[in-house]
Amino acid sequence: MKSLVLEHLAKTYFDPYRGTQVEAIKDLSLTVEEGDFVAVVGPSGCGKTTVLNMIAGFVPKTGGRILVDDREVSGPGPDRGVVFQSFALFPWKTVRENVAFGPKMRGVGKVERARIADEYLEMAGLSHAADRYPNELSGGMQQRVGVVRALANNPDVLLMDEPFASVDAQTRMTLQEELTRIWEERRPTVVFITHDVGEAVFLANKVVVLARGNLLAEVDISLPRPRVWDSLVHDNDFKDLSNQVLQLVRSA
Amino acid sequence: MAADQTTIFRPAPSRVRQALRFLWPLFGLVVVWQVLVMALDVNPRVFPDVPTVLSAGWKTIIDGTLLTHVGASLLRVSVGTVLAIVTAVPLGIAMGVSRGISTFLTPPLRFFSVLAGIAWIPIATLWFGYGFGAITFVIFNAVFFVVTYNTLLGVSTIPMPLRHAAASLGAGHWQMLTQVLLPGALPNIVTGIRTGMGFAWRGLIAAEMIATNTGLGYMLFLARDFYRTEVIVFAMIVIGIIWLLLDRLLLAPLERATVERWGMVQRS
Ligand SMILES: Nc1ncnc2c1ncn2[C@@H]1O[C@H](COP(=O)(O)OP(=O)(O)OP(=O)(O)O)[C@@H](O)[C@H]1O
Ligand SMILES: [Mg+2]
Numbered sequence: 001m002k003s004l005v006l007e008h009l010a011k012t013y014f015d016p017y018r019g020t021q022v023e024a025i026k027d028l029s030l031t032v033e034e035g036d037f038v039a040v041v042g043p044s045g046c047g048k049t050t051v052l053n054m055i056a057g058f059v060p061k062t063g064g065r066i067l068v069d070d071r072e073v074s075g076p077g078p079d080r081g082v083v084f085q086s087f088a089l090f091p092w093k094t095v096r097e098n099v100a101f102g103p104k105m106r107g108v109g110k111v112e113r114a115r116i117a118d119e120y121l122e123m124a125g126l127s128h129a130a131d132r133y134p135n136e137l138s139g140g141m142q143q144r145v146g147v148v149r150a151l152a153n154n155p156d157v158l159l160m161d162e163p164f165a166s167v168d169a170q171t172r173m174t175l176q177e178e179l180t181r182i183w184e185e186r187r188p189t190v191v192f193i194t195h196d197v198g199e200a201v202f203l204a205n206k207v208v209v210l211a212r213g214n215l216l217a218e219v220d221i222s223l224p225r226p227r228v229w230d231s232l233v234h235d236n237d238f239k240d241l242s243n244q245v246l247q248l249v250r251s252a
Numbered sequence: 253m254a255a256d257q258t259t260i261f262r263p264a265p266s267r268v269r270q271a272l273r274f275l276w277p278l279f280g281l282v283v284v285w286q287v288l289v290m291a292l293d294v295n296p297r298v299f300p301d302v303p304t305v306l307s308a309g310w311k312t313i314i315d316g317t318l319l320t321h322v323g324a325s326l327l328r329v330s331v332g333t334v335l336a337i338v339t340a341v342p343l344g345i346a347m348g349v350s351r352g353i354s355t356f357l358t359p360p361l362r363f364f365s366v367l368a369g370i371a372w373i374p375i376a377t378l379w380f381g382y383g384f385g386a387i388t389f390v391i392f393n394a395v396f397f398v399v400t401y402n403t404l405l406g407v408s409t410i411p412m413p414l415r416h417a418a419a420s421l422g423a424g425h426w427q428m429l430t431q432v433l434l435p436g437a438l439p440n441i442v443t444g445i446r447t448g449m450g451f452a453w454r455g456l457i458a459a460e461m462i463a464t465n466t467g468l469g470y471m472l473f474l475a476r477d478f479y480r481t482e483v484i485v486f487a488m489i490v491i492g493i494i495w496l497l498l499d500r501l502l503l504a505p506l507e508r509a510t511v512e513r514w515g516m517v518q519r520s
Contacts, residue, residue, distance in 0.1 A: 058416050078422035088413035092435040092510075101431070105422035153421055 003069070004032040004055065004157050004189065010063030011050050024050040026213040028064070032157070035187040039200035041245060042210035043252050048193045051210070052161045055191065056082050069156050078102060081155030083163045087142045089134040095145050096121065096130040102153025120148040123182065140171035147179065151188065161193045173229050176202055180227050197246045201238060202227060207245050211252030219245055274500075300482040305489070308482040317471070321487075322494065324466035328384060329456055332391025333449055340396045341441060344403025345433055354404065365397035369455040377463050387459045387467070394455045395448035402444025406437025439511040446503045453495050468494075 011025040024047045032038045040048050053059040055066055057076040066073040068080060076082075081102075089098050096117045103113035121127050124144040134142055143163055150158055164172045180203060183190060194200050200207045201221055209216040221241055223232070232238045265273070282302060288294070289301040296304060312318040347354035372393050376386040410433065418432045460469025468491050475483035 056416070056420060058419075076416060076419035078420065080420060082417065082420040084413045084417060086411070086413050088411070088417040090414060090417075090432070090435070092438070101418070101423075102421040105418075105424075105427055149417075149421070 003034050003067075004191065005067040006030045006051075006055075006064065007067070008064035009051070009054065009061060009066065011047070011054060011059070012062045023213055025054075028210075028213070028215055030208060030215065032189060032191060034156075034189050037183055037190045037192065037203060037205045038208055039192045039194060039204035039206070040208045040210060041194060041197055041200045041249055042216070043249060044195065046210045046252065047213045048195075048210055049161055052159050052191065052193050055157070056080055056159050078105070078153055079156045081150030081153055081158045083143070083146050083150050083158065083160040085162045085165055087134070087139075087146045089142055089145055089149070091134055094131050094133055095126065095137070098134065098145055099149045099152050101149060106153075116152055120152045121145075124148045124178070138171075139167045140175060143167060143175060144178070147175075147182075151182070151186075156189060158188045158190045160190065162195065163192075164199070165194070165196075172199075177228055179203065180225075184225050197242055197249060201242045201245060202229070202232060209245065209248045209252060216252050217248050219248070297479060297481055300485060304482045305485050308480070309486040309490075312471075312483070312486070318490070321466055321468050321471045322490065324464075325456060325460065325468045326494075328387045328467065329391055329449070329452055332388040333395050333445070333452060335388075336392045336395035336448065337399055337445060340399035340444075341403050341434075344400045344441075345407055345429065345437065347400070347404045348407025348437070349433065361397060361400060364393075365401070367393075368397045369394045369451060370458045373459050373462055376459075383464050386463045387456065390455050390459045391452045394451040395445070398448035398451065399441065399444040402440040402447070403437050406440030407433050409440070410436035439507075442503070442507050442510060446499065446507065449498065449503065450495075453491075453498075457491060 007029055009025055009028040009030075011023075013022040013024055015021070028051065030038075040051065042048055050059065054061045055068075055073065057073055057080070071079075073080070089095075090101070093101070096114060099117035099120055100108075100113040103116050108116070118127065118130065121130050124147065126141060126144055126148075129137060129141060129145075134145065137145070146163065147160075164175050167175065176199060182188075183203075192200070192203060201223075204221050207219045207221060209219070219241065223235070223237055223241070286302040289299060294301075300308075309318070343357075347357055370390060372390050373386065376389045380386040380389060414436065415428065415432060418428055423431060456467070457469040457472070460467035461473040464470055468487055472484055472487045472491075475481075475487065
């Protein structure tokens with residue numbers, strides 16, 4: 001099983017200038033099964049980004065273990081794809097080259113990786129923009145590229161830290177529906193960080209609530225799929241679940 | 253408001269128009285020069301008129317001396333600059349990725365960057381003798397520190413998420429260097445080269461007055477010994493024109509081709 005397992009994960013930041021410590025994550029255990037979609041919510045400063053950065057290998061942990069597909073994580077690697085809030089597209093590469101970046105690093109030939117990139121760009125409805133540079137794209141288009149760039153590398157786990165927080169409300173709903181559609185078709189394993197409870201409930205199979213560095217609750221979201229906003233906004237189960245999660249976050 | 257609109261939507265001027273817009277003030281200067289010299293009846297030893305300078309210049313073109321001097325100067329600048337770039341860029345990147353290296357090297361770099369350029373002429377002539385070696389060394393010095401600093405600046409201002417993204421997509425050390433650090437620092441590197449070559453060109457003229465017997469600086473110096481004011485003025489004009497050509501036809505387009513195309517804002 002290509003699951004993601006966190007065992008007693010802990011992170012204490014040291015501030016060498018002030019000599020202070022911040023216990024960002026105290027003791028966090030969590031299992032994400034292969035093909036699952038887990039959303040992590042919680043109030044600002046509860047440690048969501050810290051958890052994701054440790055899984056991604058950007059920030060060293062100070063305790064516990066992180067296992068992806070039974071291998072312990074030490075540093076960033078292509079088994080964990082990351083989608084960034086700031087998009088983080090390479091400005092000196094075209095959209096196609098950005099998406100082909102992962103395959104290129106693996107040594108996939110030029111023709112083959114262009115084919116892979118074009119396939120994923122078509123999935124994101126961006127075929128027409130393949131030869132453009134990122135700065136020529138709207139924020140929503142840039143993040144579509146960010147998502148398929150990560151997917152095109154076939155990671156075991158897809159990590160997303162508030163990926164839709166910097167686009168406007170309409171675009172955000174479109175991107176959420178597109179991500180859901182992609183997930184329903186391909187079933188990648190996803191850990192999705194957000195402070196937007198509605199977004200978490202809409203997207204995920206399971207919502208995890210963090211509070212001050214600890215796991216507060218796990219809520220299963222058994223809403224039927226395919227999910228689209230037009231039907232879910234009026235759905236009572238969706239409203240109930242959203243309220244339940246919202247209460248948990250506010251009590252955190 | 254309406255005026256702003258028309259400015260915004262006016263099509264970009266053609267290259268010819270751009271060139272004309274750049275050249276006509278210089279042409280105006282030449283006219284003023286000629287008028288002043290004639291009106292005030294200036295002694296040609298002090299400042300010659302335009303035709304005198306042009307004919308003196310024409311003679312240096314015909315007899316090949318101009319070509320010799322320009323060739324010597326350009327060769328020194330090219331060799332010194334290329335050597336400086338190929339050493340400064342790796343050093344700047346090493347400093348940009350390793351805090352240890354940059355902490356260690358920053359003080360000496362600060363120290364030597366103040367001295368960069370013509371302060372090295374005396375010792376350079378002791379080491380390399382008069383001529384090519386000493387002058388190329390001075391050029392190297394002028395470009396090296398600026399490019400090192402700008403490369404360091406470029407690398408350290410690459411947004412962290414870009415490096416993280418590359419690592420998460422499987423980039424190793426070498427790929428990080430060629431795919432992220434170099435292109436990411438390129439806008440600053442190009443700016444560094446442009447600034448450094450500006451220093452180098454000035455340093456070159458000074459060095460050639462002292463340490464050689466060819467080159468545009470030497471041409472100036474020699475003409476002074478023979479009271480050939482018209483040759484001095486001509487050489488000064490050539491020095492200015494060559495720099496304008498280098499900057500406008502080589503360095504500025506290089507900057508445009510990379511930085512503006514990618515929409516990367518200039519960061520220095
Ligand atoms: N590099 C750091 N150095 C010191 N403390 C840090 C660092 N990064 C985060 N922290 C602290 O760790 C705690 C958790 O931060 P984190 O960014 O993980 O929260 P978050 O849940 O992502 O918040 P938000 O919703 O605002 O993004 C906070 O108290 C924060 O101040
Ligand atoms: Mg965060």
